[in-house]
Amino acid sequence: MTAILTTRTSDKLVRDVEELAEKEQLNKSAMIRRLLADAVEMKKREEALGLYKAGKTSLRGAAKIAKISLWEMIDLVSKEGLYLDYGKEELAEDLVPIRRKMRASSECILGQDRETTFFK
Numbered sequence: 680m681t682a683i684l685t686t687r688t689s690d691k692l693v694r695d696v697e698e699l700a701e702k703e704q705l706n707k708s709a710m711i712r713r714l715l716a717d718a719v720e721m722k723k724r725e726e727a728l729g730l731y732k733a734g735k736t737s738l739r740g741a742a743k744i745a746k747i748s749l750w751e752m753i754d755l756v757s758k759e760g761l762y763l764d765y766g767k768e769e770l771a772e773d774l775v776p777i778r779r780k781m782r783a784s785s786e787c788i789l790g791q792d793r794e795t796t797f798f799k
Contacts, residue, residue, distance in 0.1 A: 684715075696710055696711060696714070723746060726744060726745070727741040727744040727745035727752070728741065728745075728756070730744065731752075737769070738763070739752075749773065
């Protein structure tokens with residue numbers, strides 16, 4: 680789904696967008712869409728980092744806010760030099776779906792013989 684977004688801006692900003700579009704060999708509309716998408720992504724990451732740094736959200740919550748994976752959020756937090764508050768509880772939660780998938784895979788491979796499974 681697409682929508683039309685209209686805005687007024689300075690002549691200088693229009694010239695800057697046109698220069699960037701020319702360098703990227705894009706039309707002006709495509710360049711504006713790319714810049715807007717990049718700015719929104721950056722703003723969401725900044726918001727998520729700010730909330731995480733303030734202790735108002737967990738690492739997983741920050742990843743959801745930024746709409747990135749937990750592993751990308753861990754990388755982002757590390758790059759920002761923030762304390763990585765990721766304890767045993769979070770690890771246990773993150774392993775639950777992995778264990779489920781592994782159990783399902785092993786049951787498919789092992790068939791009905793569940794005594795030979797490696798998971799408890």
